[in-house]
Amino acid sequence: MASIPVQTSSAAYVVEYEHGVLRRSAALLAALGPATGICIVSSPRVWKHCGGALRRAFAGKRSGAKPSLALLPDGELAKTLVSFERLCRALARRHLDRRGLLVAVGGGTVGDVAGFAAATYLRGLRLVHVPTTLVAQVDSAIGGKTGVNLPEGKNLVGAFYQPALVIADPALLRTLPPREFRSGIYEVIKYAVLGDHHLFEFLENRMAAVRSQERSALDWVIPRCIALKAQIVSRDEREAGPREALNLGHTFGHALEALTGYRRYLHGEAVGWGLIAAARLASAIGWLNSGDAARMEALVRQAGPLPPLVRIPAARWLAAMRSDKKARGGRLRFILPHEIGGVRAAENVPQPALAAVISGLAQSR
Secondary structure, three states: OOEEEEEEEOOEEEEEOOOOOHHHHHHHHHHHOOOOOEEEOHHHHHHHHHHHHHHHHHOOOOOOOEEEEEEEEOOHHOHHHHHHHHHHHHHHOOOOOOOOOEEEEEOOOHHHHHHHHHHOOOOOOOEEEOOOOOOHHHHHHOOOOOEEEEEEEEEEEEEEEOOEEEEHHHHHHHHOHHHHHHHHHHHHHHHHHHHOOHHHHHHHHHHHHHHHHOHHHHHHHHHHHHHHHHHHHHOOOOOOOOOHHHOOOOOHHHHHHHHHOOOOOOOOHHHHHHHHHHHHHHHOOOOOOOOHHHHHHHHHHHOOOOOOOOOOHHHHHHHHOOOOOOOOEEEEEEEEEEEEOOOEEEEOHHHHHHHHHHHHHHOOO
C-alpha cells in the first residue's frame, strides 16, 4: 500500500494506492468527516464493471443516506458544457448541499466533468476521485485540473480544484479494453521523459510486463508516476511554472483531438503522437540529440500501435495549436525534451522546423 501526499497552496490530501483499496472506500470516505449526502458520478460502462464493488463497500459501513448515482455518457464527447449543466441539475434534484460529497468514479472524462461541477456547484463541494483508467490513476485524477471541451479546443473551460482524496485501485484496470490500457501507457512515458530517466529505462526493459499488467510492474510504475505528479503540482498548483512540464506532448496532442472531433483518438493516443512530435521537433532545433529522440519514439511505439494519423494540412495544425491554452499572445508554446528526464518550454520555434515535423508526421505509421 502507498499513501502518497499531495500538498498544494489550496489543499492537502493523499492518493491511496493499493490492490483492493476499493473495498475500503466507505471507511476512507467516512474518515473525511460527516457528509449530509453522497452523490457518485460515473458512466454506464464504468458503473457496469465497478458499481457492484462500490455498493458492497458501502453496504452496512456508513450511517446516513444511501449514496445516489448520476451517470454521464461514456467518452471524450461527454466533456461538454451540456453534460456539465445536466450534472449540476442532477445535483440540485438530489438536494446535495455544501456539506455533501461528490465521488467521481471513472476515467478522465468523468473526473474532469465531476471535478468542474464540484468546483462550481454551490461554489464548492468536497470531491473524491476513484480513477478507473491508467490515464486517470497516474495523471488526470491528481492535481486539481477540471473542465470541459469546446469545439474550438480541449479543456478551454474549467477550474483548478483539488480533491479531498484519491482512491487508486490498480485492480480496476483489469476491466479496461487493451486499447484503453495502452492509451494510459503513453501518459506514463510522458512522465519518464519529463522527469524520471530511471522510469524510462524501466519501461525500455519491462514494457511487456507493463502491457500485461504484471502486478510487480504496475506497483513500481504507478506510484512512481503519482509521486512525480504530486511533487510537481505541490510546487506549482496553477501551472505558473514547473507544472508546465506536464504538458509535454499535449500541444500536438490536444490539436489532434480537436481536429478530429474527439472521435478518432483516445487522449493517451493523441499524447503518444504528441510525444513523437515533441522528440522530433526538439531534435530538429538542436535541443535533443538524435539518439535520445530515437529512443523516445521507439519507446512510444513499443507501448503498442497508435491509430494512423489522418492527413491534416499544416495550416490547420498551426491554427489548432494556437487555440491551445499554452499559447501566449497567439504565439505557439511547446514543452520539449532536452534530455531523457528533462524538459523546458520553447517559444518562437522556427517555422520551417515545425512545418517539417508536421509534414513528417503525416508520413508516419
